Amino acid sequence: MRSAKGGQNPAGSASNASPPGSSDLTARARIRDAAAFRFAVEGFGASVRAIASDAGVSAGLVMHHFGSKAKLRDACDENMLATIRRLKRENVAEAAAGQSLFDKFAAAEENAAVLGYVLRSMQDGGPLAREFIDHMVDDAVGYSREGVAAGVIVPSRDEAARARYLTLSALGALLLEVTLNPPADPADLASIVRGYLRSSYLPMLELFTEGYLTSRRALEDCLAYMSTPP
Amino acid sequence: MRSAKGGQNPAGSASNASPPGSSDLTARARIRDAAAFRFAVEGFGASVRAIASDAGVSAGLVMHHFGSKAKLRDACDENMLATIRRLKRENVAEAAAGQSLFDKFAAAEENAAVLGYVLRSMQDGGPLAREFIDHMVDDAVGYSREGVAAGVIVPSRDEAARARYLTLSALGALLLEVTLNPPADPADLASIVRGYLRSSYLPMLELFTEGYLTSRRALEDCLAYMSTPP
């Protein structure tokens, strides 16, 4: 029965999404968090009724507060983006090539919902995914620039293209892995991500420090091809 | 209208999926191909009615032939896998690191439906995606082994892990790119794929021949970490 008349917080403030159970929030906020969790767990096909049930309210109230399912999702996106920005700000120190962000995510169980939501959004191609990835690419460009200046990263002929390539590869591989091996219990998502990162460290670092091809032939062919106007 | 009493082919034989218009097939085969095309274009949420309409038959007939939507999809998966195996066999000569397969796909407009279907399957995490990727990884292991033996590919401490890492990265990045920038007209899928491959050639070849990190430090830390039992 869950007493639905809890504390009347001013709402509005961005709090991190979490599994139902976190009460003491406005009904609106509880609905938003429940929606984010459902979306993370079972994708954006989750029904309004299920969300309402998780939040301990009626389906009608969901519509009353958000107008439509699409607007509810928009609210989730907005809130997630705020949460992500906060997490990034908190971890801005030790980010290396955009990779440790996910490591950080994977380490904190509490952020499983955020991670799941982002993955679902990528799977869906939603607006949040675009923005999230653009941010990641921008960050990667910055890290690369610093690394090259410091002499620890080899320079590229097209830093932007490399940053995008590396970011899409890392995120895409993670997305694919999780899609292929979805956790039985959504709470296990973080550990799956951790496992995947663990399994890819060695081949990634080998590739990053020793390369993959012994000859420069393919690269030079590519450069020659690209410098001749077709 | 579309005369529904076309040629009575023995059915069964695996033909490549293609947009509606290819008649002269059993109704069952036409339904299967129409379904594959719809699934490729708009995902597995496509309705049986839409598929039936594309195939020029009633929704009831679809159920009559396949029993359920799930079984219809199974039939599509099976047929696609057969088509993919045939395409691979045809191109087995020039495959390099599992990458030229997609290049080949992208080059042939006629295979847009196959490519779209595989991407949708990856997005969905369906059984076909698993099998398809396992094949790609196995192939990549083989190519790497040959390349290492021939001295053109640098050896890895864990060939299987590297093959999986490279395959998941390549396919995942492509999947993410297409998800983020879906073609307005599904016929444009092939050109989008081609565009993405084009944009990633340079950074990929740079990374493969020149690496990314100037110091061996990170790799050696990783090796040290992995050789110590926690």
Next chain:
DNA sequence: GTCTATATAATGATAGAC
């Protein structure tokens, strides 16, 4: 083999009482 008509279930959204 093929169709039409219908059963059944789930969904997003609305209306109005409290």
Next chain:
DNA sequence: GTCTATCATTATATAGAC
């Protein structure tokens, strides 16, 4: 603010005529 009841739509799947 919150609920219940209901609508309208859409979906899969079935039944039975031709």
